[in-house]
Amino acid sequence: MTMPVQQTIRSLDVRAVQVPMRLPLQTSSGTIRIAPLALLDLHTNEAVTGRTYLFCYTPLVLKPVCNLLANLESLVQGMSVAPLEINRALHARFRLLGTTGIVGMALAAIDMAAWDAVARIEGQPLARALGAELIDIPAYNSCGLGLIGADLAPAEAQSLVATGFSAIKVRLGYPDLKTDIKVVRAVKSAIGDEVHLMADYNQALSVPDAMHRVRALADEGLYWIEEPCLAHDYQGYARVRDASRCPIQMGENWWGPAEMAMSLGFGASDLGMPDAMKIGGVSGWLQAAALGDSAGMPISTHLFPEVSVHLMAATPTRHWLEFVDWASPILNQPMQVRNGQAGIPNAPGTGIDWDEAAVGRYLVH
Structure with a gap:
């Protein structure tokens, strides 16, 4: 039996979109009419792409989140598509700053995209x-x-x-x-x-x-x-x-x-x-x-x-x-x-x- 080659991360492709909501949501803290989404494509060297998105709540943080994701590319390039290890390494890197807020959002996006890639590599649903x-x-x-x-x-x-x-x-x-x-x-x-x-x-x-x-x-x-x-x-x-x-x-x-x-x-x-x-x-x-x-x-x-x-x-x-x-x-x-x-x-x-x-x-x- 031939074991599959462990795939590695080649690059991250990050895009920002603002999607109109079909039904605006008015809450006690304001009305949300547009969904500000950060889209992440995690590309491997073996032509598999893992995808996910983040809901950024307000357009004010959409570009900062996308910029942080883009900045994280150099940290994950060449890493094996092993989400638990990627997660451990990135959390260790941000231990002094902390992993809540925008940092936590970006790390979660990479984790979700990496798990999506793993499931695609295996040819089966994530579940x-x-x-x-x-x-x-x-x-x-x-x-x-x-x-x-x-x-x-x-x-x-x-x-x-x-x-x-x-x-x-x-x-x-x-x-x-x-x-x-x-x-x-x-x-x-x-x-x-x-x-x-x-x-x-x-x-x-x-x-x-x-x-x-x-x-x-x-x-x-x-x-x-x-x-x-x-x-x-x-x-x-x-x-x-x-x-x-x-x-x-x-x-x-x-x-x-x-x-x-x-x-x-x-x-x-x-x-x-x-x-x-x-x-x-x-x-x-x-x-x-x-x-x-x-x-x-x-x-x-x-x-x-x-x-x-x-x-x-x-x-x-x-x-x-x-x-x-x-x-x-x-x-x-x-x-x-x-x-x-x-x-x-x-x-x-x-x-x-x-x-x-x-x-x-x-x-x-």
Whole structure:
């Protein structure tokens, strides 16, 4: 039997795009109308390319992230396409500076692209490369449904379930609790009791206000209440959790498995939802999944559904996939969710391939 030649990294190709969002998202911290995405192609010397993208939240950091990725090229050129070793070496290189923020985003991109390359080299989907099966993952529709008020929210909620989703998410954090409750009731009335409704505060509340509001929302039929207060106040979250009869969800702002472990130590939440980018890419996710398994915590995803659906297949306590279509306009094969289930593409890697014509339209020069 001939062993395959270990492939090495030749170059990184980095591009910035700003993709208009089909449904703008208004949160307590502002309205997002454009998805600023950093696209990464990791080329090997053996003509395999691993791909991924980063969601940069604001155009203000899009070019800095792309510049950092481009600067990292010299560090990874010639390295074997061995994601765990690449991850170890890059984290060691940034030990003094730290690996959160823009640095963490860039390292996660290289990790995700390297894992995509590994799976493509093996000729199988990433989920199978991680030792998992190609299963369907329950997905909730997280597009839109921002702070648009009780008059507009019901119609938008109905449009989100019209394609077969059995769960959607509404953003809360209005200036007064009365409006939060009014919106929840209006949306629940529009979608019916058979559709789960998650609520996300996007860190809008103080701990005392959060405790007050979760108590008031206890009988409104919410599936979970997400990020009611500042993300890293784990002690405060433990207080909110004690006050709530609705499960508390958090985790999209865990920068790496160490922060997740700290949150678990405080008993900060009932549920966890790591972000593939902030948790440290595929390598960081695998550690997070192990932590969730040992704690018996249901694990959902945050953004990046094209990569995250593979990660969920390899997550023992998998719960819900968050579906957003923000990258769909630039993908050759956008993710498909049917009857509320996200399928894993039976193609090498993550299935991310660019629609180059669309990339050209949205390219930031």
